[in-house]
Amino acid sequence: MRDYLDGKVDSAPAFIASDKIHAWEILKNRPGTCKIAVGFEGEKARVNGPGLDITGRVNQNYYAIISRGRGLQQVRSDNLIYGSGGGLPLFDLAEQMRDVMRTVNFNPNTDEQTDYVGLEEWKEISFDIDAFICRIWVGTQLTLPVKTLNNTPI
Numbered sequence: 001m002r003d004y005l006d007g008k009v010d011s012a013p014a015f016i017a018s019d020k021i022h023a024w025e026i027l028k029n030r031p032g033t034c035k036i037a038v039g040f041e042g043e044k045a046r047v048n049g050p051g052l053d054i055t056g057r058v059n060q061n062y063y064a065i066i067s068r069g070r071g072l073q074q075v076r077s078d079n080l081i082y083g084s085g086g087g088l089p090l091f092d093l094a095e096q097m098r099d100v101m102r103t104v105n106f107n108p109n110t111d112e113q114t115d116y117v118g119l120e121e122w123k124e125i126s127f128d129i130d131a132f133i134c135r136i137w138v139g140t141q142l143t144l145p146v147k148t149l150n151n152t153p154i
Contacts, residue, residue, distance in 0.1 A: 001014075001016075001038040001039075001062055001064060001101075001104065002014045002015065002016050002038050004100060004101070004103075004104050005036050005038060005064060005097065005100055005101070006036075008096075008100050009034065009036065009066065009093055009096045009097045009100065010034050010087060010088055010093055010096070011033075012033065012034040012035050012036050012066065012093070013033075013035055013036070014035075014036040014037075014038055014064070015035065015036070015037050015038070016037075016038055016039065017037040017038065017039040017065075018039070019039065020039075020124055020125060021125070022037075022039075023037035023039060023065050023125075024125040024129070027065060027067040027129050027131055028067075028128055028129055033068070033087075034066065034067070034068045034087065034090075034093055035066075035067060035068075036064055036065065036066050036097065037064070037065045038062065038063065038064045038065075039062070039063055039064075040060070040061070040062055041061040041062060041063055041135070042060075042061050043058050043059065043060045043061065044058065044059050044061075045057070045058050046058060046059060046139070055141075056141055056142035056143065056144050057139065057140075057141055057142075058139070058140055058142055059137045059138070059139055059140075060137060060138050060139075060140055061117075061135065061136075061137045062101075062104075062135070062136050062137070062138070063133055063134065063135045063136075064097055064101055064133070064134050065122050065131050065132070065133045065134075066090070066093055066094050066097045066131060066132055066134075067090070067122075067129045067130060067131035067132075068084055068087065068090055068093075068130070079130055080130060090130055090132065091132075094119055094132035094134070095119075097132075097134055098116070098119045098134045101114065101116070101134050101136050102114060102116050102136070104136065104138070106138060106140075107140070110140050110141045111138050111139065111140045111141075112138065112139035112140070114136045114137075114138050115136060115137050115138070115139070116136055117134075117135035117136055117137060118134070118135055119132060119133070119134045119135075120132065120133060121133075
């Protein structure tokens with residue numbers, strides 16, 4: 001995800017976040033330019049109940065959060081619709097990020113086309129920054145486990 005987004009949206013650098021608190025630190029501690037934090041939200045087997053996963057098909061969930069910090073405008077929303085320091089409005093940057101994420105294809109041999117989940121204001125940790133989060137999920141085939149006997153495939 002980082003490689004897909006790094007430098008693609010208004011030359012914004014992308015960073016891998018270990019969790020949402022780390023993402024907030026990334027976005028808050030790099031003032032000035034636009035920046036993106038990407039992360040892995042989880043994975044769920046494509047089954048209707050526990051213990052029924054025999055195919056190895058899973059949905060992997062990813063997110064990207066884009067922010068420019070918060071400018072010094074008197075009207076706080078100006079950063080969202082007018083931009084800051086000659087840069088594009090944050091709404092436009094979020095849409096550009098969304099368009100890149102919709103085209104992500106990690107492995108054409110095992111992964112399906114990316115499914116777009118949505119783009120919204122990042123509400124989890126929103127103090128000190130204006131940010132938008134985009135979520136996608138990718139259906140993928142895990143490698144099937146090989147049964148062995150004394151480390152020899154059966």
